[in-house]
Amino acid sequence: MSARRRPARxxxxxxxxxxxxxxxxxxxxxxxxxxxxxxxDPAALVRSLGDPPLAANxxxxxxxxxxxxxxxxxxxxxxxxxxxxxxxxxxxxxEGP
Numbered sequence: 001m002s003a004r005r006r007p008a009r010x011x012x013x014x015x016x017x018x019x020x021x022x023x024x025x026x027x028x029x030x031x032x033x034x035x036x037x038x039x040x041d042p043a044a045l046v047r048s049l050g051d052p053p054l055a056a057n058x059x060x061x062x063x064x065x066x067x068x069x070x071x072x073x074x075x076x077x078x079x080x081x082x083x084x085x086x087x088x089x090x091x092x093x094x095e096g097p
Contacts (some may be wrong), residue, residue, distance in 0.1 A: 035087035038077045042069035 051058035
């Protein structure tokens with residue numbers, strides 16, 4: 001009996017210069033990303049929805065959710081600062097839609 005042969009591996013096409021990650025052409029002059037300012041009250045949106053229906057003590061649940069949102073804001077702020085996207089005191093802040 002003859003040994004079973006594997007098909008030859010072919011080289012996959014590598015992105016050409018000027019291509020974005022997903023294969024779209026990169027814009028000639030991309031606008032710099034907008035600077036962001038961290039919120040002072042991360043849990044405001046969730047509080048506006050009312051008491052969470054998760055437990056017998058909604059105040060405790062709200063407290064724990066607020067802690068999670070504050071930690072998420074800290075992580076997002078650290079990522080923005082590491083990538084130069086954190087707005088300084090003299091930067092113009094653009095409001096969202």
